[in-house]
Amino acid sequence: MDVDAGAVSTPTTTAANSVHSDHEATPRPELVNENEPVCIVPALGRRLQQHVERYDVTVVGAGPAGLMLGLTLARLGITPLILDERTEQTPAGRADGMQPKTIETLRMLGIADELLQQGVKVYDICLWHSPAHSPSPSPSRVARELHYPAFIVDLVDPFLLVGHQGMVERVFVADLAKRGINVTRCHRFEELTLNDGRGTMQVLTRFNVMREPRTFETSYLVGCDGAHSRVRKTMSPAASAARDDESEMSVWGVLDGEVETNFPDIFTKAVVFSERFGSILIMPRERDMTRLYIEMRPDAHPITATTDPELVQAAIMRRAAQILLPYQLRWRTVEWFGQYRVSQRVAPQFASTAPVPPDPRAASTCPQTEDQQPRIFIAGDAAHTHSPKAAQGMNTALHDSWNLAWKLNLAIRGLCQPSILLNSYETERQKIARDLVAFDYEHANQLSRGDPAALAENFRTNVRFISGVGVEYGQNELNTEGIPGAGARPGCTLPPGKVSRYIDANPVDVQLDIPVLGQFKVYMFVPDVSEAAQSAFLTALCGGIAEPTSLMSKLSAVASKSYLERPRVPSAEDIYKRPERYTAVSQLFVFALITSTPKQNFELAQLPQILARSPWTIYVDDMPDLDTQGSHCTTKYLGPNAALPGHVTLLNVRPDGYVGSLKTWNLGVSSSSSSSPSPSPAATSASNTPPAAEQQQSAAQMGAEASQWLQEYFSRFLAVPLV
Known part of the structure; x- marks a missing residue:
């Protein structure tokens, strides 16, 4: 959305007058050799400076999207440069709602607790309606519904968490500081050029009040610089042109502050439709505040870009009071107000291989990249805009960065096919942006039309998407094979799954337990590890993975060297989280076992080495009573057929928690066969069950096939670098 912030009425939110820069606190970067050539830009008639600081990733914009990208990269061992002109x-103000999937992602990163303590949890939504021709046009409540009904969407956190954007930024900035990374402020991005023959780019900024030029060198540039993104303008002409999917724009006002009112639903999310005056969306806020989104119809006030902010604020407050009549509405304080025009737009390009020269004469001087991998990206409002009333903007922006960070990490470390993996960012996130714009267009229009029944139906239909767990990536090189009827589906997040951790008997959530380390998670669902055939399958599978000539072994060897040279940036909390528990086998893959075998029936030492060496990822599926749906994890993830005895399944989960692929093998055995009495020879000959030795041999062959299936999946987008 395009937001024009208005007057701020409390001293706590007054911007500082002094201009400062804290770039000196950023970790020491590499220095580029002064004898290496740089690109000359004839349009400016100058030569770019020769001594520049070098970074793998430069992020322009320190809003939620930029900070999210920075802190995720830091966790993976990549120290970014984060520039911001503020x-x-x-x-205060701006974005204010975190959806359940966003809360889950922040839990994965270990930074949700402070926001959960300070934010307001919204569990339901109320709809009010005030007809135009009623003798007493008083609004009446026409509906009250759960925000996220459990029968529609399966969530660990079934609420909307409300808190202003600055709270989120503060948590993100503090997390970066723990890893020695600070935002480089007062730097305005100006220009981007390619370096000859190095596959890197030079970023020109101007900083401080004197607008002094400063240059950085970078391998990748990510624009998280808002709806008027300057980075977007450096991409191809298609991306820098007017964006598509633009609808007619209406004006809404936004107010944050403390109110005095006798309106009964002021402490929950409420939508009030007044046929005479327009609509209000009410959101409870932290510190006993309330946010109101107020529709400003043309008769309310002729608001223009030059209208005095105090007059705009007064008009917004007056219209809010009119919509709620006869309920009273008075403002004790106003912390922030703004106005915005609703527009739904999606950039035609989220990634580009090379910048557009600032002048046509520079085209022949500035080289093109040789590898044709994307090196310029946009995220957040730079890539898509929409109304804020469904609380989607910040959530979508954060997950743009969440999707991109792990892919950049693998590209920088040389562990992937960058043209495939990095291009998947645009393929996946542009689809989500278009899905969001389509939903938001209808949602915003129904808010303005004042049809509570239509709005409620639209919300119910789209509640999975709104929550974030209904975001689905299409089939591509990363999201491939699935199982019909399974709850875990390629391109989707894992549903909540409750199990107990073998080593300490703690109940844990499968989707949250393994920390964010940039690894692919390979879950092995083996119902009975003590049964001979299933044990043979598991042994052959793990043996194939560990084979030195296998792709996964080769990739793990390269990753081990890479993380030794460039380790993940630690924080003080690591002493409690112990990330080394999950990297003992591989820096790139983490292997987990989920079994229904009672804990007392097997020991860790009996498992294949790659599992025995990873004791913190061995789980027992014995916690259905604690599950959100009262279900076993195996049944919820794999469906009723794949969860049958004698069926073993592999589930690949990407570093961002989305399912990549899964497949089941039917070993044709019962999980109780190992403990059953031996059948008589007559019974054996009469049955279709093969002799035990043949059964184990067949299972071992399937295990080898499963290992090969894994290698083939990862070969689609990962690669061992050529020496």
Whole structure:
């Protein structure tokens, strides 16, 4: 959305007048050899400076999207440069709602607790309607519904978490600081050029009040710089042109502050439709505040770009009071207000291989990249805009960065096919942006039309998408094979799954337990590890993975060297989280076992080495009573057929928690066969069950096939670098 912030009425939100830069606190970068050539830009008639700091990734914009990208990259061992032209982080207002999937992602990163403590949890939504021709046009409640009904969407956190954007930025900035990374403020991005023959780019900025030029060298540039993105303008002409999917724009006002009112639903999410005056969306906020989104119809006030902010604020407050009549509405304080025009737009390009020269004469001087992998990206409002009323903007922006960070990490470390993996960012996230714009267009229009029944139906239909867990990536090189009827589906997040951890008997959530380390998670669902055939399958599978000539072994060897040279950036909390528990076998893959075998029936030492060496990822599926749906994890993830005895399944989960692929093998045995009495020879000959030795041999062959299936999946987008 395009937001024009208005007057701020409390001293706590007044922006600092002093201009400062904290780039000196950023970790020491590499220095580029002064004898290496740089690109000359004839349009400016100058030569770019020769001594520049070098970074793998430069992020322009320190809003939620930029900070999310930075802190995720830091966890994976990549130290980014984060530039922002503002003097400080957002003090108040702007985005304010975190959906359940966003909460889950922040839990994965270990930074959700402070926001959960300070934010307001919204569990339901109320709809009110005030007809135009009623003798007393008083609004009445026409519906009250759960925000996220459990029978529609399966969630660990079934609520909307509300808190202003500055709270989120503060948590993100603090997390970066723990890893020695600070935002380089007061730097305005100006220009991007390619270096000759190095596959890198030079970023020109101007900083401080004197607008002094400063240059950085980078391998990748990510624009998280808002709806008027300057980075977007450096991409191809198609991306820098007017964006598509633009609808007619209507004006809405936004107010944050403390109110005095006798309106009964002021402490929950409420939508009030007044046929005479327009609509209001009410959101409870932290510190006993309330946010109101107020529709400003043309008769309310002729708001223009030059209208005095105080007059705009007064008009917005007056219209809000009119819509709620006869309920009273008075403002004790106003912390922030703004106005925006609803527009739904999606950039035609989220990634580009090379910048557009600032002048046509520079085209022949500035080289093109040789590898044709994307090196310029946009995320958040730079890539898509829409109304804020469904609380989607910040959530979508954060997951743009969440999707991109792990892919950049693998590209920088030389562990992938970058033209495939990095291009998947645009393929996946542009689809989500278009899905969001289509939903938001209808949602915003129904808010303005004042049809509570239509709005409620639209919300119920799209509640999975709104929550974030209904975001689905299409089939591509990363999201491939699935199982009909399975709850775990390629291109989707894992549903909540409750199991107990073998080593300490703690109940844990499968989708949250393994920390974010940039690894692919390979879950092995083996119902009975003590049964001979299933044990043979598991042994052959793990043996194939560990074979030195296998792709996964070769990739693990390269990853081990890479993380030794460039380790993940630690924080003080690591002493409690112990990330080394999950990297003992591989820096790139983590192997987990989920079994229904009672804990007392097997020991860790009996498992194949790659599992025995990873004791913190051995789980027992014995916690259905604690599950959100009262289900066993195996049944919920794999469906009723794949969860049958004698069926073993592999489930690949990407570093961002989305399912990549899964497949089941039917070993044709019962999980109780190992403990059953031996059948008589007559019974054996009469049955279709093969002799035990043949059964184990067949299972071992299937295990080898499963290992090969894994190698083939990862070969689609990963690669061992050529020496």
